[in-house]
Amino acid sequence: xxxxxxSRIKTEAIASAAGDGISPRVISVTSGKGGVGKTNIxxxxxxxxxxxxxxxxxxxxxxxxxxxxxxxxxHPAYNIGHVIGGEKTLSEIIVDGPAGIRIIPAGSGFINxxxxxxxxxxxxxxxxxxxxxxxxxLLIDTSAGISQNVIYFNLAADxxxxxxxxxxxxxxxxxxxxxxxxxxxxTKYFKLLVNMVKDDQEAKSVYANLxxxxxxxxxxxxxxxxxYIPGDELVKKAIKKRKPVLELFPGAEFTKMIEKTAKGIxxxxxxxxxxxNIKFFLKRYIDYRVAEAIGSEEEVPKI
Ligand SMILES: Nc1ncnc2c1ncn2[C@@H]1O[C@H](COP(=O)(O)OP(=O)(O)OP(=O)(O)O)[C@@H](O)[C@H]1O
Ligand SMILES: [Mg+2]
Numbered sequence: 448x449x450x451x452x453x454s455r456i457k458t459e460a461i462a463s464a465a466g467d468g469i470s471p472r473v474i475s476v477t478s479g480k481g482g483v484g485k486t487n488i489x490x491x492x493x494x495x496x497x498x499x500x501x502x503x504x505x506x507x508x509x510x511x512x513x514x515x516x517x518x519x520x521x522h523p524a525y526n527i528g529h530v531i532g533g534e535k536t537l538s539e540i541i542v543d544g545p546a547g548i549r550i551i552p553a554g555s556g557f558i559n560x561x562x563x564x565x566x567x568x569x570x571x572x573x574x575x576x577x578x579x580x581x582x583x584x585l586l587i588d589t590s591a592g593i594s595q596n597v598i599y600f601n602l603a604a605d606x607x608x609x610x611x612x613x614x615x616x617x618x619x620x621x622x623x624x625x626x627x628x629x630x631x632x633x634t635k636y637f638k639l640l641v642n643m644v645k646d647d648q649e650a651k652s653v654y655a656n657l658x659x660x661x662x663x664x665x666x667x668x669x670x671x672x673x674x675y676i677p678g679d680e681l682v683k684k685a686i687k688k689r690k691p692v693l694e695l696f697p698g699a700e701f702t703k704m705i706e707k708t709a710k711g712i713x714x715x716x717x718x719x720x721x722x723x724n725i726k727f728f729l730k731r732y733i734d735y736r737v738a739e740a741i742g743s744e745e746e747v748p749k750i
Pocket of ligand 2: 485487514588589590
């Protein structure tokens with residue numbers, strides 16, 4: 448029941464966004480297994496994209512401890528929960544990161560979105576609407592795992608990058624994520640970025656592994672291999688200094704591969720004529736959550 452409602456909501460939301468001119472691309476960066484490097488990749492890609500002239504915003508939806516604050520050396524005092532609670536406006540919680548990147552600290556505030564009144568929801572959506580002005584890319588750093596919260600961010604985004612490493616558990620968990628999104632929500636396209644590998648060959652074997660499994664068990668799913676990021680000790684050095692790797696080690700192989708991936712992202716074709724803007728991304732996300740809440744109430748057996 449929830450599944451049908453959710454896919455109908457997505458279609459309707461996309462349809463209502465149609466006709467919108469230039470709108471930012473919303474990309475979620477996600478994984479099945481934790482600790483595969485999502486936050487590090489989001490921070491680094493944001494830097495690279497920004498240096499390539501893109502106006503980038505990061506939505507920190509990672510509820511873990513090692514989040515984007517550490518990568519950028521920032522200390523946000525407020526998060527989206529304060530906006531929902533009416534204590535702050537969206538522009539008051541947005542933090543400036545390096546290279547002109549703006550960060551929305553989401554924290555656990557997003558969890559309460561299902562409890563918004565219609566008025567609160569409309570005012571939050573209209574605040575988000577203004578965020579899209581002059582923005583090219585919104586990158587979402589999700590938590591790991593197939594919790595509904597993560598799945599909804601992935602569904603609401605225009606593109607979903609799955610990060611995996613060559614560890615068997617990371618591969619099986621990446622498959623599990625794709626399976627839930629494909630079977631329960633009809634998602635057909637995924638982009639795969641392989642992290643912490645030696646070279647392209649090792650990364651391609653992760654891709655081969657995953658695509659063999661999807662070809663066999665999820666025939667409607669297409670995975671696009673978008674590249675790899677090498678495992679590099681310099682990443683840890685940069686984190687210790689709370690400085691982006693790209694700033695500290697411009698010549699490192701890690702930096703080169705992040706830059707290559709960022710160039711690829713800029714060239715991605717749009718999947719639909721109009722993928723909607725930030726407001727519609729948030730609306731899709733809220734609608735999924737509300738549909739889930741209604742669905743679970745409906746499914747409570749009546750005694
Ligand atoms: N390419 C890399 N080379 C070396 N170390 C890396 C690389 N990518 C990530 N790391 C390290 O791996 C650890 C996990 O990275 P990160 O926090 O970005 O993962 P995550 O997927 O966001 O984790 P979580 O699921 O907890 O949010 C960090 O210590 C980070 O420095
Ligand atoms: Mg993380």
